[in-house]
Amino acid sequence: MADRTMAEKVLARASGRDRVAPGDIVDATVDLLYMHEMLALALGPFNEIGIPKVWDPTKIVVTLDHWVPPPNEQIAKMHQQVRDFCKKQGIARFHDVGDHGIVHQLIAERGYAQPGKLIVGSDSHTNMVGACGAFAAGIGATDVAAVLATGRVWLRVPETMKVFIEGLLGPRTYAKDVILKVIATTGDDGARYQAVEFHGPTVKAMPMHERLVLCNMTTEMGAKVGMIEADEVAQEYLAHAKEPFTSFGSDEDARFEATYEFDVDGMGPQVACPSNPANVKPVEDVAGTKIDVAFLGSCTNARIEDLRLAAEILKGKKVAPGVRLQVTPASQRIYRQAIQEGLVEIFLDAGGTFTQSTCGPCFGGHLGVLAGNEVCISSTNRNYPGRMGSPQAQVYLASPATLAASAIYGVITDPREA
Amino acid sequence: MQTRFRGRVWLFGEDISTDHIITAGYLGTTDPKVFAEHCLENVDARFAKEVKPGDLVVAGPNFGCGSSREQAVLAFTHLGVSAIVAPSFARIFFRNAINQALPVVECPGIHEKVKPNEEIELDLERGEVKTASGEILTFRPLPPHVLEILEAGGLVPKLKRDLAARRASS
Numbered sequence: 001m002a003d004r005t006m007a008e009k010v011l012a013r014a015s016g017r018d019r020v021a022p023g024d025i026v027d028a029t030v031d032l033l034y035m036h037e038m039l040a041l042a043l044g045p046f047n048e049i050g051i052p053k054v055w056d057p058t059k060i061v062v063t064l065d066h067w068v069p070p071p072n073e074q075i076a077k078m079h080q081q082v083r084d085f086c087k088k089q090g091i092a093r094f095h096d097v098g099d100h101g102i103v104h105q106l107i108a109e110r111g112y113a114q115p116g117k118l119i120v121g122s123d124s125h126t127n128m129v130g131a132c133g134a135f136a137a138g139i140g141a142t143d144v145a146a147v148l149a150t151g152r153v154w155l156r157v158p159e160t161m162k163v164f165i166e167g168l169l170g171p172r173t174y175a176k177d178v179i180l181k182v183i184a185t186t187g188d189d190g191a192r193y194q195a196v197e198f199h200g201p202t203v204k205a206m207p208m209h210e211r212l213v214l215c216n217m218t219t220e221m222g223a224k225v226g227m228i229e230a231d232e233v234a235q236e237y238l239a240h241a242k243e244p245f246t247s248f249g250s251d252e253d254a255r256f257e258a259t260y261e262f263d264v265d266g267m268g269p270q271v272a273c274p275s276n277p278a279n280v281k282p283v284e285d286v287a288g289t290k291i292d293v294a295f296l297g298s299c300t301n302a303r304i305e306d307l308r309l310a311a312e313i314l315k316g317k318k319v320a321p322g323v324r325l326q327v328t329p330a331s332q333r334i335y336r337q338a339i340q341e342g343l344v345e346i347f348l349d350a351g352g353t354f355t356q357s358t359c360g361p362c363f364g365g366h367l368g369v370l371a372g373n374e375v376c377i378s379s380t381n382r383n384y385p386g387r388m389g390s391p392q393a394q395v396y397l398a399s400p401a402t403l404a405a406s407a408i409y410g411v412i413t414d415p416r417e418a
Numbered sequence: 419m420q421t422r423f424r425g426r427v428w429l430f431g432e433d434i435s436t437d438h439i440i441t442a443g444y445l446g447t448t449d450p451k452v453f454a455e456h457c458l459e460n461v462d463a464r465f466a467k468e469v470k471p472g473d474l475v476v477a478g479p480n481f482g483c484g485s486s487r488e489q490a491v492l493a494f495t496h497l498g499v500s501a502i503v504a505p506s507f508a509r510i511f512f513r514n515a516i517n518q519a520l521p522v523v524e525c526p527g528i529h530e531k532v533k534p535n536e537e538i539e540l541d542l543e544r545g546e547v548k549t550a551s552g553e554i555l556t557f558r559p560l561p562p563h564v565l566e567i568l569e570a571g572g573l574v575p576k577l578k579r580d581l582a583a584r585r586a587s588s
Contacts, residue, residue: 140514
């Protein structure tokens with residue numbers, strides 16, 4: 001019967017069943033496990049399980065991203081443990097500092113996320129690589145240990161929410177603005193335990209770097225995975241990996257738990273206000289809010305296209321007095337490309353800083369953590385209290401364009417007017 | 419396995435994220451004592467200091483939303499919290515809790531029916547919460563697969579048990 005969603009197709013194949021239904025609990029074979037520093041926390045439970053070798057080192061990818069380079073001795077030790085484990089276990093795809101990236105970006109840009117694959121990652125934003133047509137879900141340290149030992153994971157087959165988007169976005173409006181609008185409609189738990197599939201001409205017309213933004217922030221809808229049919233855009237993006245490509249989407253008669261339709265024709269930029277990603281307003285409503293920091297970084301919006309966009313707006317301009325602009329590329333490759341394209345010089349000329357690739361301040365870890373009462377406009381994904389440092393700090397989530405315009409004027413600024 | 423709990427309630431609101439539970443500044447260690455000491459410190463500074471083993475946490479919808487950090491669960495287990503009851507949980511927090519053998523129960527409306535400090539009773543098998551006033555709220559019991567993990571004492575003990583059984587039969 002041709003009535004299966006993308007998530008149902010992947011989970012049926014991965015659990016060796018003809019078909020699965022939402023609510024079923026399946027024991028599934030993992031195609032790819034990827035990890036960052038959380039691997040260090042999984043070593044205890046892995047050793048306790050008592051299986052000395054990982055199930056398949058060729059199905060594992062590891063990098064370091066949260067604290068790069070290590071800000072203190074404890075973290076340095078954590079990195080050492082990860083390095084030692086990868087060496088001992090023969091994990092060839094360990095991307096150490098220097099060849100690293102925020103893990104989701106690394107997985108996407110290296111072509112490791114292929115359509116139809118079952119992927120689990122040690123981070124909540126694993127949802128992002130579902131933009132390549134994979135079923136990609138985040139898990140915690142104990143689950144990671146279990147997958148390392150057995151190559152299997154138990155999963156509840158999710159209901160699927162269909163998000164249909166049509167219309168031509170207004171000027172200086174992007175996937176970030178769209179997903180903020182979607183989250184505002186569903187709430188930050190509107191897709192809890194569910195798979196979210198994006199459909200519609202607006203999505204079809206989006207290049208991969210924008211599709212990745214949509215799937216990335218399905219996490220902020222509470223979703224288990226975000227998925228987009230792997231079409232010719234995905235095929236071109238993944239071609240360099242030289243893996244057999246299968247076009248892959250849900251069936252015409254697939255059953256969706258809920259369907260949301262958005263007409264984004266002419267829609268303008270959106271901003272998620274403190275302190276919930278669903279607290280979204282049109283940029284006009286918050287324009288004029290004074291900022292201290294503008295942070296362009298994270299897996300959500302720090303790809304080369306995001307940097308180009310911000311640089312285009314900042315070129316020849318200066319960051320407002322008293323405002324700090326920090327640009328942190330999502331991977332080492334993007335870092336290099338930004339240098340080659342002259343983008344770094346534009347940010348520095350504007351009075352900004354440019355750092356090595358790391359998650360850094362997005363999760364309040366290091367390298368730009370906020371003090372109490374500081375106001376930050378950020379291209380990241382979450383703004384719960386304490387997320388980027390002090391629980392008193394105020395974080396506004398926006399697109400790289402809104403962020404760049406705001407950095408110039410020192411207040412939240414409509415990028416259409418910058 | 420313990421399936422019935424009686425304990426004092428610590429009540430929290432909705433959308434309590436893992437950033438609320440344990441902020442990133444404390445993640446640079448694998449020592450659960452650190453997570454416990456700073457658990458929910460920006461929501462209720464008394465909690466980590468005064469919570470007693472056997473106390474229950476009750477909260478509003480979407481408890482544990484945000485990051486995948488299992489440290490958020492370890493903070494509660496290290497403090498001896500016996501179970502968490504909320505109308506809904508974020509999915510990774512839910513898995514992490516079950517994997518650490520911390521019962522998490524989705525009980526609609528619970529956060530509006532209990533008060534801080536009162537004693538409630540929780541019965542996992544019957545799917546019931548009894549409030550201090552004697553009102554009984556029901557919830558759908560955990561699926562058998564999830565109960566099995568809890569019963570084994572968490573995912574790691576369950577895997578060890580399964581592996582031992584497989585070895586014995588082969």
